[in-house]
Amino acid sequence: MAANYWESSQRKFWTFSKRDLTDLRRAQEVENSQLYSQYPLPDRRLTNIYFQMQLTKLAKRMSTRQQAVATAQVYIRRFYTRREIRTTNPYLVLSTAFYLACKMEECPQHIRIVVGEARQFWPDAVSSEVSKLGECEFHLISEMNSQLIIHHPYRTLTELQTLFSLTSEEISLAWSIINDHYLTDLPLLYPPHIIAITAVFLAVVLKPTTQTTKAQSHNLQAALQVAINTPSGTSGGALTGQNKVQKLLNWIAEGSVAIEALVDCTQELISLYEVWESYNEKVCKEQVMRFVKGRGLDK
Amino acid sequence: MSSLTSGSSRKRIYGCYTVIGFISSGTYGRVYKAQGKNGQVGQFAIKKFKPDKEGEIGYTGISQSAIREMALCTELTHPNVVHTVEIILEDKCIYIVFEYAEHDLLQIVHHHTQSNRHAIPARTIKSIMYQLLQGLLYLHRNWVMHRDLKPANIMVTSNGEVKIGDLGLARLFSKPLNTLFTGDKVVVTIWYRAPELLLGSRHYTPAVDLWAVGCIFAELLSLRPIFKGEEAKMDNKKSVPFQRNQMQKIVEIIGLPQKENWPLLTSMPEYSQLSSLSSGIHRVSTPQGLEKWYWQTLQQFKYPSSPPSMTPGSDGLSLLRGLLDYDPTKRLTAEQALKHQYFLSDGEKPAEDCFEGSGMEYPLRRVSQEDNDIRSSSLPGTKRSGLPDDSFGRPAKRLKEG
Known part of the structure; x- marks a missing residue:
């Protein structure tokens, strides 16, 4: 329900494993193989x-x-x-x-x-x-x-804001990362709080070093690696001086949040930003319009 | 989008259900009783939403209240909330299939008024209240306000299970993008409407449902609505009128609200109306008092002075007071009400079957045969003509959403 993600239809019926999602799509492709070859996307x-x-x-x-x-x-x-x-x-x-x-x-x-x-x-x-x-x-x-x-990650984000005294810059960066996650399969794969935590983590880690995406992705993976390897309580030495990151990592390590899920979400997002570089609106529009017009779906 | 119309694989209403008869209608549409078939076992109540515009041929978009109800129905599961079996969208119509309940509180109260105004047994009332509050606690914990609790919306199965029904006005209060006041201006049947709503509050809370529960409790005891006001109709200006008569009925029993007990009272939009209430009307200036009302009611219906299994007693009064507190912030919550001494004084938990040991037999829900064609697109009016509800002189008070 609204307050309770764990009892929600979203968790029960609309959160898939990667395998399920792949199977669903493969079945779609098999069923519509001719359309796939005629109208590549x-x-x-x-x-x-x-x-x-x-x-x-x-x-x-x-x-x-x-x-x-x-x-x-x-x-x-x-x-x-x-x-x-x-x-x-x-x-x-x-x-x-x-x-x-x-x-x-x-x-x-x-x-x-x-x-x-x-x-x-x-x-x-x-x-x-x-x-x-x-x-x-x-x-x-x-x-x-x-x-x-x-259930959206925005509410968890608001809760995390208080917990980690996030700055308004960090919040707005996390907010836009959440906005971006809807472009991937993540909303079909992970609970909203995992997405929110990932977004906060990315926002906090990314902010001080606003370099290129690639460089950032290295930082992130390194930071997460530390989190994975660090048992609860002890601190990740690689990130001394960054109190907030520290606190966040400790919190993640102590909590019940699956680190693997965070790593996966992070990777999905980084990979999204990489794919984004090849985005071409004109091409997308043409290819979508081809099947809409070609099959008379606009009628 | 003709290629999207491959809905043939989906369930059809006639494939799974045989309509037995017509139960009731309201502004939303009509409710039918149905028997399951082809693997669907049991009896069901099917609510068919009427199209927004009568006689409309094409799709015109589903009303927001129908969307809310569908979304909430698929999400909610609790033994004290009417279970939604499925929702079928077919031929421009929406059907919500509910579990069937043989009785409702309106019908039960009505049966008692007919049979020589015999009281509803104290144990039955306690069990009903306990189940009702459990259902409400579940709704509130899930950020759902019902907003239209009244005896006709509280179902009771033949096994004595109480189930909150009709989420047609229910809304999520977790994160209202607009204030809940905008959109639908009038909410909750007037007799069960909380004083903060009568006084024009825009930021109302789940406490409105607890006021309604208090009114229902009183009605189970006295077999008539405790605050039976006359509704002031919307005028042409589309502004919501002050429900003077309803407020007056409340004041006549429990007295005028005082700012000492309800600090935010003076900031209510219609606060100034209260002073005009008291002028000249004797019963307003000298209210009966809830305590007096309560003991007179118990006496009238011959509840004995003890034991707690036979009478709601002084604990019942205390619970009623807590539910009918003017200040919504002090009013009991569902959780607090469930912990009230009233439910404990018996030494045992309230019965799970509200009919247990009552010795009462209630008549079966009346089902009319006049309109069995659930799929017919013509909907002859929305009056509950010729149905038991009419004989109560209690037409549907709900106004159309603004």
Whole structure:
């Protein structure tokens, strides 16, 4: 439930192992092999970046809170574990996910407004008929088994802020790392508090050395290595002088948080930032539009 | 998105359920009684949401309250909250399938008023209250406010299990992006509405549910609503009117709220209205007092003076006082109420089956045959015409969401 992630549908039904997720996707690919060869798509994270940017445009126009955007992203991620993206109109799906997420996060938008705004951005892809979005909402909810309550890492972040007296810079960096994690599979793989801890850890470690991503990733892995090798209580010698990092590492080492999970999340994020460098909006748009137009999914 | 319409593999409502009859309707839609089939065993209550606009052909988007209810229903599991079996979206309609409950508190109270105004046995009341509070504690621990607790929404199964139903107005209070006041302006059937809501509070809390529980407790004892006010209707300006008559009913029994006992009273938006209440009305200036009301009620219904298994006694009064505290911050929480002496004085835990040892037989829920076609798109009005509820003279008080 809202307060209780452990009893939530998110934990019970929508947190996958990497293996499960791989199997699900392989099955999708096998089932739609012809579509896959006919309509190749960039790396999933790149299309996610593209859709996230579209979603953000929509949200900005309607000055919607980040929380609703995050919920919409999770809806999209869930939906596409059940439906092959090449059989859908992603512009309609993302507009619908946004419309639904706004209602769920208590900042509702009228369906006509959402359709109107979506038409402004993607006139070729979104029909002016409100009923299309309404119908898509049924599919979205059905595929998610009406399990619409999403637990986000933002709340844990607020708790950690107090615990570690994080500065506003650290918080805002952690916040944007959390925003970025929705571009990966992490929301389908790990509980929100793990994501929050990872984000705080990255923010605290990264901040003093705002160098290139690669250099940072070395720092992170080294720091985490220390955490893994250091039993509770004792301190990681490599990081003396950085009290906060120290405290955080001790806390992680003492706690019940699986270090492996933190390492994995960190790696996923670092790898996201590496892939990001090859992002090309034009290519993404063209490849998505190819199957939308080619298969008449905009109708 | 025609290629998305491959919903044929999904469950169909007629594939799993046979509708037996119609139970009730409200602003949300209609509720049917159904029998499971094809592997689905037992009886069910199916709530069908009506489309937002009557006679609308296409999809128009699902109302926010339906979305809330669906999301909460799939998430909540507790023995004292009505269990949601599944939700089916089919042919532009939404069906929530619930476990079936044979009775509800409104029907039980009604049965007692009909049979010579015989009291509900003290043990039954204690068990009902205990189960109700446990369900509410679960909701509140999960950051869910019910906001519409009333006897008609408290289900009782034939095994005497009490289950909170109708989460149609329930909301999460963990992280409201907008204040909870915006969106739907009027919440909670007026007779069970907490004083802070009547006085225009915008930042209300789970305490509103505990006030309603207090009113329900009083109603189980006296077989009539304790504060039976007349609702002031919304005027054309769409502003929420002050519910003068309802506030007056409360004051007539428990007296005017005092700022000594409720420090934030003077900052309530409608605070100034209170002074006009007291002018000239005798019962307002000299309230009966909850204590007097309580003992008179116990006397009227011939509860003996002891033992605790036969009468709610002075512990019952103390619990009622705690639930009907004006100050929402001092009002008992569900957790505190469950630890109240009232539930302990018997020496044993309240019965898990509220009917245990009561010797009462309650009539079965009435099911009408007039409309068995759950899939028909025409929804003839929303009145509970010809149904038992009407005979109580208690139409659905819930206003449409603003």
